[in-house]
Amino acid sequence: MKKILLVDDNRDNLEVLSALFEDEGFAVKQLYNSIGIEGKIEEFCPDVIFMDVMLGAENGTEVCVRLKENPATSKIKIVLMTASNKFQTLTLEDTCADYHLAKPFDIDDVANIAHRLAYKH
């Protein structure tokens, strides 16, 4: 079973996306912030991470760059999600992410992205 790690400081979004991904047949783990994310990744071994950009203590973009630079986590697909318009000017090269997802989104689109990235090698 493919695994998805969700990182968002908004509990409503965590709840919606968890329900969606479980419905789509993924194993899901939720994180309310990025503190100790490396340890959680080591434990859970996700195939895809869906991470919000504004995470409170840390910025999701910085976390994404750090994970992509770390050989132990660089292969994990990362989707950065945000409702911020400032993010629109950033490219995938800037953030090192595999996909930028603008909020609000359609859940069918999110499910398609998850399947595409989870089964992409």
Next chain:
Amino acid sequence: MRFKNTEGKYIWHLNVASPVLDERGKIAMWVGSTTNIQSLKEEEERKGEFVSMLSHELKTPVTSIKGHVQLALRSLDRDGDSPLCAKLRPSLTRIDQLLVQLTGLIGDMLDLTRIEAGRLDLRKDSFMLDELVSEVVEDFRLSHQQHYFHLSLETGIQVIADRNKISQVLINLIANAIKYAPNSDVVDMAMATMGTHVLISVKDYGIGIEKNDQQKVFNRFYRVEGQSELHYSGFGIGLFLANSIIEYHGGSISLESVKGKGSTFTVHLPR
């Protein structure tokens, strides 16, 4: 214009030069003034920041509401055959559609601030314009099934433009065509190339616009006074945004209208 002050800091100034004419109408001298507008610029920046934050704060709950509504619709589609489910489905579908409308309004508010600050960023790419027009019209056919959308298209028209923004303009013009034609259910659309431009027209058979008001409808916050203002809701920013977006692309929007007969808005977009 920015001037460097004695502390080495750049300060925004507004510079105005006006000619003073002699009795023969020739320029006798120039009178110039420069005004420190740094505080206005800072205020503008603060306003932009505020709107940007407001947009983020509004979109966050919209994302959750939309997610919950779409999950509920999924469940109904899967195993909702009861009369209660049959009642719930149209309501949830309508909420989903209204959330798209709300997201559009939030986007409009952001664009308005960007245009006011003169920094609307376009993400230009090459795409087939006829395919975009067809997609937008198809969405309207699905959401407004009681309307007839006639579309006459020249195919294979490639443009370099911001696809999302052009889509926003088309949605705005078609939504207006529906809104201001309460007694008509027909919208005629056509797209064709003419020289260096592509022309997209949206024609309705609605209330129309008085000659005197026709140029004003593109002004920010302009609402036609009188009965229309009382009957039709809105901010008066839709056409301003549509026109500004097309102007940012180097094009224009023209209007032909007869009061009581209807209006035709035509987008002139460079190829």
